[in-house]
Amino acid sequence: MDKRRKKFFYALIYAGAALLLALCLTLCATATYTQPEQSTTFVLNAGSESQALPVGDLVLPSAMTWYVYGLVCAFVGGWQAARLLQRNGWALLAVSALAGIAGGVWAATGALYAAVLLMGGEVWAGAALLTGLAGLVFLAGLAGLVCARRRISLSIALTAIAILAVFAFLIWAARDRSTNLTGLLSSALLRSVPIALAALSGVLCERCAVINIAIEGMMLTSAFFAALFGSVAANIWHWPSWAAFICGLFGALLAGALLGLLLAVLAVHFKVDQIIAGTAINILAVGLTSFLSSRILSEFQNLNNPGILNRVSIPLLSRIPVIGPIFFEQNVLVYMLFAVMAITHIMLFYTRWGLRTRAVGEHPRAADTLGIDVFKNRYVNVTLGGMVAGLGGAFLILGSVGRFDEMMTAGKGFIGLAAMIFGKWMPFGAFGAALIFGFADALQTRLAILQVAIPSQFLLMAPYLVTMIALAGVIGEAIPPAADGQPYEKQ
Amino acid sequence: MTRIRLNDVLLVVAPIFLALFFTTVILLAVGASPWDAYRNILAGAFESPEKIADVVAACVPLVLCGVGMCITFTAGQWNVGVEGQIILGALFATWVARNLLWPQAPVLTLMLLAGMLGGALWGVIAALLKIYGNVHEIFGGLGLNYVAQGLAIWLIFNPWRPADGATMSGTDPFPDPAWMPRLAHLRVSPLAVILALLAVVVVYFLLRGTRWGLELRAMGKNFRSAYLLGVPSTPRLLTAFAACGALAGLAGAIRCSARYGRMIPDIAGGQGYLSLLVALLAVSRPQWVPFIAFFFAAVGVGSPRLELNMHLDSSLGGVLRASMVLAVMMVAGLRMLLNQRRARAAGETPSQDVVESGDAAG
Numbered sequence: 001m002d003k004r005r006k007k008f009f010y011a012l013i014y015a016g017a018a019l020l021l022a023l024c025l026t027l028c029a030t031a032t033y034t035q036p037e038q039s040t041t042f043v044l045n046a047g048s049e050s051q052a053l054p055v056g057d058l059v060l061p062s063a064m065t066w067y068v069y070g071l072v073c074a075f076v077g078g079w080q081a082a083r084l085l086q087r088n089g090w091a092l093l094a095v096s097a098l099a100g101i102a103g104g105v106w107a108a109t110g111a112l113y114a115a116v117l118l119m120g121g122e123v124w125a126g127a128a129l130l131t132g133l134a135g136l137v138f139l140a141g142l143a144g145l146v147c148a149r150r151r152i153s154l155s156i157a158l159t160a161i162a163i164l165a166v167f168a169f170l171i172w173a174a175r176d177r178s179t180n181l182t183g184l185l186s187s188a189l190l191r192s193v194p195i196a197l198a199a200l201s202g203v204l205c206e207r208c209a210v211i212n213i214a215i216e217g218m219m220l221t222s223a224f225f226a227a228l229f230g231s232v233a234a235n236i237w238h239w240p241s242w243a244a245f246i247c248g249l250f251g252a253l254l255a256g257a258l259l260g261l262l263l264a265v266l267a268v269h270f271k272v273d274q275i276i277a278g279t280a281i282n283i284l285a286v287g288l289t290s291f292l293s294s295r296i297l298s299e300f301q302n303l304n305n306p307g308i309l310n311r312v313s314i315p316l317l318s319r320i321p322v323i324g325p326i327f328f329e330q331n332v333l334v335y336m337l338f339a340v341m342a343i344t345h346i347m348l349f350y351t352r353w354g355l356r357t358r359a360v361g362e363h364p365r366a367a368d369t370l371g372i373d374v375f376k377n378r379y380v381n382v383t384l385g386g387m388v389a390g391l392g393g394a395f396l397i398l399g400s401v402g403r404f405d406e407m408m409t410a411g412k413g414f415i416g417l418a419a420m421i422f423g424k425w426m427p428f429g430a431f432g433a434a435l436i437f438g439f440a441d442a443l444q445t446r447l448a449i450l451q452v453a454i455p456s457q458f459l460l461m462a463p464y465l466v467t468m469i470a471l472a473g474v475i476g477e478a479i480p481p482a483a484d485g486q487p488y489e490k491q
Numbered sequence: 492m493t494r495i496r497l498n499d500v501l502l503v504v505a506p507i508f509l510a511l512f513f514t515t516v517i518l519l520a521v522g523a524s525p526w527d528a529y530r531n532i533l534a535g536a537f538e539s540p541e542k543i544a545d546v547v548a549a550c551v552p553l554v555l556c557g558v559g560m561c562i563t564f565t566a567g568q569w570n571v572g573v574e575g576q577i578i579l580g581a582l583f584a585t586w587v588a589r590n591l592l593w594p595q596a597p598v599l600t601l602m603l604l605a606g607m608l609g610g611a612l613w614g615v616i617a618a619l620l621k622i623y624g625n626v627h628e629i630f631g632g633l634g635l636n637y638v639a640q641g642l643a644i645w646l647i648f649n650p651w652r653p654a655d656g657a658t659m660s661g662t663d664p665f666p667d668p669a670w671m672p673r674l675a676h677l678r679v680s681p682l683a684v685i686l687a688l689l690a691v692v693v694v695y696f697l698l699r700g701t702r703w704g705l706e707l708r709a710m711g712k713n714f715r716s717a718y719l720l721g722v723p724s725t726p727r728l729l730t731a732f733a734a735c736g737a738l739a740g741l742a743g744a745i746r747c748s749a750r751y752g753r754m755i756p757d758i759a760g761g762q763g764y765l766s767l768l769v770a771l772l773a774v775s776r777p778q779w780v781p782f783i784a785f786f787f788a789a790v791g792v793g794s795p796r797l798e799l800n801m802h803l804d805s806s807l808g809g810v811l812r813a814s815m816v817l818a819v820m821m822v823a824g825l826r827m828l829l830n831q832r833r834a835r836a837a838g839e840t841p842s843q844d845v846v847e848s849g850d851a852a853g
Contacts, residue, residue, distance in 0.1 A: 213629065266817070270824020275569055275629070276771050280816040283764060287809030288517070294804035295521045414633050421627070457645035464634040468626055 041178035044322050058181070170443070173450050184446050185439075186326045190400065192431075192438025193337050194219065194409075197392030198416020199423060199430035200344055204385035206425060207348060208378050209361040209483040210267050213278030215389045216413025217285030218259045222393025224289040225251035227297070227404035230306025230397065241307055245332075245398055248306050252394035253387045259285070260386020261379070268378045271487035282413075290406045297404055308402040309333060333391070333399040337431075340388060345427040357381055361481035364488040374488050389413070411464075425480065509818035514811050523803055532808070535796030536789040544677035546785065546792045547684060548750065552577070552742035553784035554687040556766030557773065558694045559738030564775040565698055566731040567711035572617045572632025573739045574763030575639035576610040580740025581747040582643060583609030585662065585754040588669035588747075589651070595668040602669060603686075603744050610740015611733040613639060618732035622725055636763070644756050651754065661755035671749035680749040688781070690738055695777040697734075707731055739763065765791075768816050787812055 042058040170179075198215045205212035230248025233239045239247065259281060266277040297304040309331035318328040348354035356377055359367040364374045392412070397404060415437050422436075423429025444462050515525040536546050556573050563570035583605040591598055613635055620631040648657040671680040698704035706727055709717040718724050742762065747754050769787055773779035794808030 262817075266820060266824065269828075270821055271827065272820045272824050277817075277820060279571075279764075279767060279771075280813055280820065283768065283809065284813035284817060287806045287811075287813050290806035291517070291804050291810055292521070294806065411633065411637065414630065418630050421630075457641040457648070461638045461641040464637040468620060468624075468631060468634040 041174075042181040043178055044182050045180075170446075173447055177450070179446065179450065182322050182325050184442055185322075186329075187445070188435065188439040188442035189326055189334070190330070190438070191441045192434040193334055193395050193399070194392040194412045195416045195419055195437050196337055196341070196431045196434035197388055197395065198413045199419040199434050200340060200427055201385040201389040201392070202417050202420035203348075203423075203425055203427055203430055204344065204388060205382050206420065206481055206484055207361045208357045208381040209364065209481050209486060209488075210264070210378055210382050210385075211274045211278065211485045212260075212263060212382065212385055212389075213275055213414075213417065214259065214263050214281035214285075215385075215392075215416055216409055216411070217278075217282035218256050218386050218389035219393040219396065219413050220289050220407070220409045221259055221285045222252035222255045222390035223396045223408060224293060224393075224404050225255040226394040226397040227304055227306055231303045234306055235302040244306060245309060248398050249391075249394050252390040252397070254390075256386040256388070256390020256393065257383050258386070260383040260389070263386065264379045264382040267382070267487065268375055271489065274485055274487075286407065289404075293404055293406060304403050306398060306402070309399050331399045333395045336391065337395075340391065341427050341431050344388075348427065358481070360488075361483055364483050364486075368488070368490065374490075378488075392416075415464075421480075506815060506818035506822045509822070510811060510815040513814040513818070514807065517810060518803075518807075521803075523801060527801060528797060528803060528807065531796045531800050532790060532793035532811075534793070536793035541677060542792065544674070544679040546788050548679040549788035549792050550781070550784050551683045551687045551749075552746055552762045553766050553769055553788055554781050555690055555738045555742040555745070556762060557769035557780040557784055558687075558690050558777045559735035559742075560766055560770035561773065561775045561777045561780065562694060562698065562707065562731050562738075563735045564770055565704070565711050566707040566728065567714060568621075568728065568731065569627075569629050570614065570617065570632060570732060570735050571629050571763070571767060572613065572635045573735070573766060574759045574761070575632070575636035576613045576736040576739035577743035577746070577759040577763055578636075578639040578643050579609035579613040579736075580606035580743030581609075581754060581758040582639075582646060582743075583740065584744035584747055585651070585665075588665040589662075592666060593668065595672075598668045599671060599682075599748070602748055603741060606740040606744025607737040608740065610736040610738070610743060612736070614732040614734075614736020614739070615729055618729050622728060640756075640759075643754070643758065647754060647756055659756055661751070661753045664753045665748070669748060670752050671745065673749070678750075680745075683745045683749050686741065686745070690741075691777050691781060694734075694738075698777065703727070703730070765812070768812065772816060772819060 044058060198219060201215050201218070202212055226248040229251025230244050233247035234241065234244035263274075263277055263281060266272045267274045293304075311329050311331055312335075314328040318324040320328075346354075348357065356367065356372045359370075359372060360374050360377045367377075368374050393409075396408060396412075401408065416430075416434065419433035419437055420430045422433035423431070440462050511529075514528075518525040518528055535542065537543055556577065560570055560573060584602040587598065587602045587605045591601060617628055617631040617635055620626040621628045624631075647662055651662045653663045671682055673680050698707065706717070706722045709720070709722055710724060710727060714724065743758060746760075746762075747758055751758070765787055766784075769780055769783045772783045790808045790811055794805040797803040797807055798805050
């Protein structure tokens, strides 16, 4: 992207910011509410069956936390501005220091007044909330402008502001009540598992330069076969539950591998455009699973009841407060995700196979010249990617929902791809991004339970908005493998 | 020579048989008679003038979106946000229908224009995200689809709620002037058909006969070199997305005005994704879109018959369509391999088209 365009983008942000700043000031002037004494209680114990050592609740005074949040925002803004001194001289420093502090205060006051107004049930609450959000966008833009060259500190600043914003929002949403923080984080992890597996599948495929947009369809088909195989084993053959689970898992992996192979044949052998192939596989998967489930699963209910995996507590580790219930009291498939993630990382970056895969993804011709079989590498990787997506499908059935429903993946495959980009094509990065999306999902459910005065449809949009903002936030940072999406042709 | 010609014929017919074979296997696997199933689909689509009219009516949004997508494909862009653009078009048209109580001609005109505006707006947002935010248009488009869906449901369940409570069946029916006139008792609106055909002709000439079309094609073939040769890529991308969005929005306006006569949550009904396949099969040639859309629409109108007569789920139609696309791609790939082998046998160097083309049409 050329520089002029980037400047235009920031100019847009600042123009919008100025407008909203005026709105904010008007609001501050007209609103004469005061913040009542309120506090928010976060329960940190996971539940009665948890093995973790009990700890006390975390009680935070709402108003106080808001002020702290505003101060931190202002500090981050000012700190970012101060960093400019080294590079760009005094004029810009002064402007951005002021802008940073104003942005921080602005975000805090906007959000604060949103809180106050919402408690009074006023119409303007939405506007004030928007103002707070605009303040955040403003700060993010500022941070981006300042750290355009230093990318690591940009991510840190953005992450810090985002985490604070979410936490502050939660404090407001749960004011005068108590909500279980450990439970929230635990369900966030659970919701991020299919997204993380989809992202890992994407990493495997794209590292060897095959774009896999069919992850959604692979997960859906695998979920269907996990339900079918698991149920047949459990309810027809009356296998013990662990054997039925393995049977379901086998069905899912098989379906994923077959679809991966199909994509590989189309993309590698026939050199079909990979996005067309993926889209067609997705539509095929939707049609096939809807047809088969209406034909088989809805007529024979016991074929759609494979049972859900029990939680397995890891001894000792599960007794750590807060962390134990989140990470070490989950079902086997969650642990499998951790294993797959670690294995993928080690394989990609510390083995010969991984080096070859990355070479094939960056410059297939060079790899071919050195004697690497590009076609074979892509076949293997895409099939493995299909199996990882299949694991995601199996998790949806065996680890989370327990029955197959039409269209049950609901865009998780695509969000997984976004997580892959956000995680810069790295297994652990992808998992981190998946955690963010999973948290957005869990938070939305929690807010619905807390009966926040925001329409549920807007809360449902949140994960997708987060996805888009997250993707837009990594300007210039996410660089795909060089040969991504191009079929390779031997000479 | 005769052998080659025979091959070419086979390569055209083979996908159809491959797809039929695949669906037949599925039908046999679930213990249904394939022959009955195909006969039912055909009868469901063509047995009476009413049914044929339904097929033509179902064709219209597919043609509009398919033609629109030809524009973005030509520019090398994956506009998968068409679903959301249809919804936005329908939302804008609904707003006009609910708020302007004028005679039919101005209301309908305004509805269609508003629909185009709404769709174009949503398309431009995806393009802006792509250009200034570096968000790949696939993610921008899909994200915007979900946002549009949420927006539609919120509007239907809150501000536009019918007096007797909101349901998934949508808003109150539009006032009479906002209904598109239909042909006698048939469920097809001549105006909509004319608009769709007009769109085909206009887009064909825009892409073939104008500088704008040429520049879009250059961008689709090779974005970087088009940019270096002085094609203003930002305005071209914006206009391409806006044009595609406008056509999709028009489809949305037509769907809620001519088909449902109200706004429903499922107004897009997967048309966006289907038209993606239509545009793919048409290889971004607008003149082929109506024929492929007709076939897709016929399968779509015919499949519910399966449910009535054979207790088979109508999603079999979806399987048939998707496997058709996969088969066409496989056979096209096969044809390319054969051509290369032939070229290699003749001692020529194989073409580099495949490696270099970022061309969405493939």
